[in-house]
Amino acid sequence: MITDARALRQKHVPQELHHREGEIEHLSSCLKPIQQGLSGQSALITGPSGAGKTTLAQYTVGQLERATLDVRNGYVNCISDSSLTGAFHALL
Numbered sequence: 001m002i003t004d005a006r007a008l009r010q011k012h013v014p015q016e017l018h019h020r021e022g023e024i025e026h027l028s029s030c031l032k033p034i035q036q037g038l039s040g041q042s043a044l045i046t047g048p049s050g051a052g053k054t055t056l057a058q059y060t061v062g063q064l065e066r067a068t069l070d071v072r073n074g075y076v077n078c079i080s081d082s083s084l085t086g087a088f089h090a091l092l
């Protein structure tokens with residue numbers, strides 16, 4: 001049962017993400033070098049539609065942003081902006 005209607009909003013990112021500890025830890029380890037000013041590792045998140053891939057990424061990057069003052073993030077819906085130019089334009 002949904003207890004928070006905000007969960008139905010496309011841009012909502014929950015404060016806690018349950019049952020994804022392994023995925024969060026793996027993605028966090030890929031991004032950890034960013035905290036020392038280095039480049040992070042590439043990560044590919046796969047799964048069926050509705051599995052929570054975007055939420056996982058936004059949640060984990062949000063955690064990094066809270067831990068590191070110099071980090072800013074952006075989100076591009078690559079279905080809408082499918083070209084490289086479109087993705088860069090959406091970020092700018």
